[in-house]
Amino acid sequence: MPNEIPEVVILRLPLYARVLAQLESQGIDVVSSQMLGDLLQATPAQIRKDLSYFGRFGKQGRGYNVHYLQQELRQILGLNRTWIMALVGVGQLGSAILSYGGFQRQGFQIVAAFDADPARTGTTVGGLVIQSVAELQETVRTRGIEIGIVAVPAAHGQEVVDALVACGIKGILNYAPFQVRVPRNVWVRDIDPVVALQSMTYHLKGVYAPPRAMSVAVE
Amino acid sequence: MPNEIPEVVILRLPLYARVLAQLESQGIDVVSSQMLGDLLQATPAQIRKDLSYFGRFGKQGRGYNVHYLQQELRQILGLNRTWIMALVGVGQLGSAILSYGGFQRQGFQIVAAFDADPARTGTTVGGLVIQSVAELQETVRTRGIEIGIVAVPAAHGQEVVDALVACGIKGILNYAPFQVRVPRNVWVRDIDPVVALQSMTYHLKGVYAPPRAMSVAVE
DNA sequence: GAATGTGAAATCTTTCACAGCC
DNA sequence: GGCTGTGAAAGATTTCACATTC
Numbered sequence: 001m002p003n004e005i006p007e008v009v010i011l012r013l014p015l016y017a018r019v020l021a022q023l024e025s026q027g028i029d030v031v032s033s034q035m036l037g038d039l040l041q042a043t044p045a046q047i048r049k050d051l052s053y054f055g056r057f058g059k060q061g062r063g064y065n066v067h068y069l070q071q072e073l074r075q076i077l078g079l080n081r082t083w084i085m086a087l088v089g090v091g092q093l094g095s096a097i098l099s100y101g102g103f104q105r106q107g108f109q110i111v112a113a114f115d116a117d118p119a120r121t122g123t124t125v126g127g128l129v130i131q132s133v134a135e136l137q138e139t140v141r142t143r144g145i146e147i148g149i150v151a152v153p154a155a156h157g158q159e160v161v162d163a164l165v166a167c168g169i170k171g172i173l174n175y176a177p178f179q180v181r182v183p184r185n186v187w188v189r190d191i192d193p194v195v196a197l198q199s200m201t202y203h204l205k206g207v208y209a210p211p212r213a214m215s216v217a218v219e
Numbered sequence: 220m221p222n223e224i225p226e227v228v229i230l231r232l233p234l235y236a237r238v239l240a241q242l243e244s245q246g247i248d249v250v251s252s253q254m255l256g257d258l259l260q261a262t263p264a265q266i267r268k269d270l271s272y273f274g275r276f277g278k279q280g281r282g283y284n285v286h287y288l289q290q291e292l293r294q295i296l297g298l299n300r301t302w303i304m305a306l307v308g309v310g311q312l313g314s315a316i317l318s319y320g321g322f323q324r325q326g327f328q329i330v331a332a333f334d335a336d337p338a339r340t341g342t343t344v345g346g347l348v349i350q351s352v353a354e355l356q357e358t359v360r361t362r363g364i365e366i367g368i369v370a371v372p373a374a375h376g377q378e379v380v381d382a383l384v385a386c387g388i389k390g391i392l393n394y395a396p397f398q399v400r401v402p403r404n405v406w407v408r409d410i411d412p413v414v415a416l417q418s419m420t421y422h423l424k425g426v427y428a429p430p431r432a433m434s435v436a437v438e
Numbered sequence: 439g440a441a442t443g444t445g446a447a448a449t450c451t452t453t454c455a456c457a458g459c460c
Numbered sequence: 461g462g463c464t465g466t467g468a469a470a471g472a473t474t475t476c477a478c479a480t481t482c
Contacts, residue, residue: 013417013421014414014418015398015414017417018398022397033442043474045474046474048441051443056442056443058441058443059441059442060440060442060480063440063441063442064442078423092319096311096315102412106417146423171420171423178237179238179258187423189415193410194327195234195237196392196408197327197392198236199230199233199296200392201296202296203229204365204389251464264452264454265451265453267465268452268453271464276464280460280462280463280464281464
């Protein structure tokens with residue numbers, strides 16, 4: 001019974017599962033924390049410590065069974081089942097999301113799509129008939145939707161998030177470039193390539209040299 | 220001259236800059252760390268501490284000038300210039316990236332696109348003529364490309380990353396679902412919605428109850 | 439011999455709390 | 461009176477190092 005598992009650890013588990021899947025596809029069936037560390041650019045100690053929060057999965061003197069550890073991680077993460085999702089916002093980005101096969105392949109199934117634009121509702125994209133957002137609550141309930149994907153313009157992001165939360169949705173995958181606000185029992189993951197780039201440029205441009213070092217801000 | 224700034228701090232700066240831009244668009248010109256904390260779901264102390272790594276941008280008893288702080292952050296992050304990028308992999312995902320206006324709008328310009336498939340090279344997508352990957356090195360040099368976007372299948376991800384690194388690229392935005400390996404002087408940001416979902420499900424499914432608690436792994 | 443699992447130490451990050459300034 | 465900037469304290473995370481097991 002794990003008492004308090006750090007969130008950073010949870011965030012790493014899918015990466016562990018992914019390299020294990022790759023090792024398995026290569027026919028490798030035992031792996032050491034040393035080798036996993038090399039593949040993940042992490043220390044062997046970190047990997048062992050992370051895994052130790054959940055149980056004892058390895059064999060001393062030998063390492064971890066690739067298939068077994070992968071299955072345990074998938075179990076821990078809740079990946080041995082299908083998760084039902086709905087998309088809100090079927091513009092350019094939303095349409096690309098609907099056409100992307102990667103979610104489905106990994107057990108994340110998009111079963112409904114919503115848009116506020118009446119010109120779009122009723123049309124079919126990626127095999128789904130686009131519904132009006134007015135139908136959100138009803139559909140979330142009847143289809144057992146657990147995760148909402150937000151792909152609307154930033155200006156409408158918060159109202160869509162609020163609507164999803166009002167439907168009882170506990171997980172949101174947010175593609176809109178704004179700061180989401182949710183109650184503490186709702187989980188959000190942001191996908192924002194621009195934000196990712198904007199921290200990378202700090203390193204690419206070299207170290208920051210303050211223009212007026214040690215002086216007080218001049219308004 | 221900031222001595223050693225934690226990476227977590229750098230990762231938050233773009234979020235600060237983004238809410239400041241939003242506040243500015245609302246005509247608000249002074250903000251306290253308290254209010255920023257509310258907007259970002261962070262503590263006021265964290266915001267003040269983060270900013271203190273780079274200088275003293277506020278006024279006691281008053282707060283921060285929204286426009287001024289935003290400009291300083293953009294300066295620090297290197298956002299007051301255009302960054303030149305190249306895309307590798309012009310499949311469904313790559314095409315969507317090329318058509319997405321958000322990069323351009325934020326000063327990230329894609330000036331070249333590459334694909335290994337001869338059926339695609341020579342065709343035009345999003346205003347760019349797709350080039351053969353054989354031309355990568357030459358084009359990176361002549362166009363001054365600084366950031367590479369990887370949107371190829373996972374199986375070819377590492378070879379594309381290696382090719383970009385060989386061209387002298389120091390920043391990679393990776394959309395392919397695999398574990399990137401790069402030299403320590405190259406910066407990578409991963410965009411992987413499935414990985415994001417896979418850690419969210421841990422929380423959505425409730426706390427992990429080990430199936431055979433305290434027992435040793437049975438192979 | 440080899441590699442795990444894990445307390446303890448080291449390091450990193452956040453929060454506190456208050457002097458100093460507007 | 462209000463709010464910043466910041467050392468110091470508290471808390472979280474990573475790494476060490478070694479007893480233990482295969």
